[in-house]
Amino acid sequence: xxxxxxxxxxxxxxxxxxxxxxxxxALASVLVLALLCLLAFSAPLFELALGTDSERVNLFSxxxxxxxxxxxxTDELGRDMFLRLLEGGQVSLLVGLTAAVAAAVIGTFIxxxxxxxxxxxxAFLMRFTDGIIALPLLPLLIVLAAxxxxxxxxPAAIANSENISLYRIILxxxxxxxxxxxxxxxxxxxxxxEREYVQAAKVQGAGSWRIxxxxxxxxxxxxxxxxxxxxVGNIILLESVLSFxxxxxxxPIPSWGNLLTNAQALISTAPLLAFYPGFLILLTVLAFNFLxxxxxxxxxxxxxxxxx
Amino acid sequence: xxxxxAAETAQPDxxxxxxxTVAFETDDGPLTVVDGVSFGLQAGRTTGMxxxxxxxxxxxxxxxxxxxxxxxxxxxxxxxxxxxxxxxxPADRLRPLRGDRIAMIFQEPMTALNPVFSIGDQIAEVxxxxxxxxxxxxxERAVGMLRRVGIPDPATRALAYPHQLSGGMRQRAVIAxxxxxxxxxxxxxxxxxxxxxxxxAQILELMTDLQRQYGMAVLFISHDLGVVSALADDVVVxxxxxxxxxxxxxxxxxxxxxxxxxxxxxxxxxxxxxxxDLPTIPGTPPDLARLPGGCRFAPxxxxxxxxxxxxxxxxxxxxxxxxxxxxxxxxDWDPAEDPT
Numbered sequence: 001x002x003x004x005x006x007x008x009x010x011x012x013x014x015x016x017x018x019x020x021x022x023x024x025x026a027l028a029s030v031l032v033l034a035l036l037c038l039l040a041f042s043a044p045l046f047e048l049a050l051g052t053d054s055e056r057v058n059l060f061s062x063x064x065x066x067x068x069x070x071x072x073x074t075d076e077l078g079r080d081m082f083l084r085l086l087e088g089g090q091v092s093l094l095v096g097l098t099a100a101v102a103a104a105v106i107g108t109f110i111x112x113x114x115x116x117x118x119x120x121x122x123a124f125l126m127r128f129t130d131g132i133i134a135l136p137l138l139p140l141l142i143v144l145a146a147x148x149x150x151x152x153x154x155p156a157a158i159a160n161s162e163n164i165s166l167y168r169i170i171l172x173x174x175x176x177x178x179x180x181x182x183x184x185x186x187x188x189x190x191x192x193x194e195r196e197y198v199q200a201a202k203v204q205g206a207g208s209w210r211i212x213x214x215x216x217x218x219x220x221x222x223x224x225x226x227x228x229x230x231x232v233g234n235i236i237l238l239e240s241v242l243s244f245x246x247x248x249x250x251x252p253i254p255s256w257g258n259l260l261t262n263a264q265a266l267i268s269t270a271p272l273l274a275f276y277p278g279f280l281i282l283l284t285v286l287a288f289n290f291l292x293x294x295x296x297x298x299x300x301x302x303x304x305x306x307x308x
Numbered sequence: 309x310x311x312x313x314a315a316e317t318a319q320p321d322x323x324x325x326x327x328x329t330v331a332f333e334t335d336d337g338p339l340t341v342v343d344g345v346s347f348g349l350q351a352g353r354t355t356g357m358x359x360x361x362x363x364x365x366x367x368x369x370x371x372x373x374x375x376x377x378x379x380x381x382x383x384x385x386x387x388x389x390x391x392x393x394x395x396x397x398p399a400d401r402l403r404p405l406r407g408d409r410i411a412m413i414f415q416e417p418m419t420a421l422n423p424v425f426s427i428g429d430q431i432a433e434v435x436x437x438x439x440x441x442x443x444x445x446x447x448e449r450a451v452g453m454l455r456r457v458g459i460p461d462p463a464t465r466a467l468a469y470p471h472q473l474s475g476g477m478r479q480r481a482v483i484a485x486x487x488x489x490x491x492x493x494x495x496x497x498x499x500x501x502x503x504x505x506x507x508x509a510q511i512l513e514l515m516t517d518l519q520r521q522y523g524m525a526v527l528f529i530s531h532d533l534g535v536v537s538a539l540a541d542d543v544v545v546x547x548x549x550x551x552x553x554x555x556x557x558x559x560x561x562x563x564x565x566x567x568x569x570x571x572x573x574x575x576x577x578x579x580x581x582x583x584x585d586l587p588t589i590p591g592t593p594p595d596l597a598r599l600p601g602g603c604r605f606a607p608x609x610x611x612x613x614x615x616x617x618x619x620x621x622x623x624x625x626x627x628x629x630x631x632x633x634x635x636x637x638x639x640d641w642d643p644a645e646d647p648t
Contacts, residue, residue, distance in 0.1 A: 118378075119378070195419060196414050196416060196419035196420045197419060197420050197421055197422040197423075199375065199414070199420075200412075200414060200420045200421075200482075200485075201422075202373075202375055202406065203373060203375065203406055203407060203411070203412040204406060204407030204411075204433070204434045204437065204485070205403050205404060205405070205406040205407035205408055205434075205437055205438060206407075206433075206437055207403060210437070214433065215422050218422075218424045218425070219422070219423070219424055
């Protein structure tokens, strides 16, 4: 035991990394996602280098084939497809990550409080969660997305700003997307609060919030990270669906979803315009799912043994 | 332990528990699991609380700290500590006492430590809660505590996570955590039961040392009479939620007065000559929901007679400093002499 005791405390992180690195797909996914993010967020640099931007219309070179000027050709308005995909990627990734994190925060809070305090409080919160899960999601999102913000008394400057569709979709997704994390966290909190070290913390005089924050939450970080990662893919899909239906991100802001919508009308003349955003959505969602699987195995050692 | 018990019992109690009664709400109605338990703790002395599983030892301790499970409640009794009744204190006045003035250590040192924090962090946390020490200073003190409980190279070990330590080391860390604020009272619930025999001996020695240094009162809960005999100054015997006998350790282990105590002592392997079967107390502890009338030990008692089943015998003084809840107490009871 003495040998083990002298091991560096960071060893659990090292073990986790070793387990993660065994997952080839997850490792590749990290590279793919890093590359996508890098490309998407360096869009302004490309615009500078190419001397154009993603919204510049050029009716003289509509639906142009790939060239040195426009790597992936142009769309039906002569806009540079490569730049639009990068900009769309920015939007889709940002929406996916922000909404996933926001949903995870809401879900963690609700699940933690329900699981720790238990009893009627727990019953109420969980029935509320069941209710949210039982809502027909797509019609609800369509209705929410169609709400006229002007009429809600939100200042026109905000309601009509260019980015409002972005904020709106993040909010909508976060408001309905927290249930998975809430249930997960609640279940884990229920079991952890019965552990002796929680009892020990109470014996030491720690209060409820301190116990939740210091003793329960850190034990839940791994499953929360895994669930959040897996949900990013779903949210990007959801954003695509909403944008495809014309209810998500509004043009001229490009997103992979509304690029698909655009391409729909031209599917017979310019199929590649639909292929690019579709392929990027597929790639990103797959990568997030593989990454989530890899993290699950890395952060939960028991899962590895089950696989082996 | 060496000084005469009579002189020391004169010392005022730092914690005085009177008539503690705890009931649990069950599907079949309330169940009284601790029934009128009284005992006192004195600074610098160790009180061993012994009894079978389910006799109400741990529940009594948890009740004192206000940590009964949600379906349990204190039905009656007082626990006076420095002029305040612990059982009546509101939660926000009891919480500052826990871990600061009254500390508790649990049976299983692995599960009593949070797996995601280093032991240094966990000891420092107690100091941060109660003494509002800045992190750096709390850490220094935590390392100092680890040194005091005999952990070698404490500055390095403070960085270790619970799974990197052996069972004995972990229990030392748990003890360090409990003693970090220098409590008046330490409740040790089966603190050495999960450890193997040699480690157990080391931990017992450590606890005796630390008690001498800190001068605190220790309530040592155990089902293991051997361990209690090594440590306790006074002994309280619980059976089915009631105190059966309460005596200085020397008197108790020398001449137990209650037939249940005698039965328990006879079952110790060391008292049985080799080649003989270990004696046992016939029968099983009673179902608390269906207690027999009168003395609850009567169904298993070799001395039980008609009057034992009539009423529950009160705890009465049998000799200086000793009390037993028995109509026919005494070490040398002979069936032939019994008038009934």
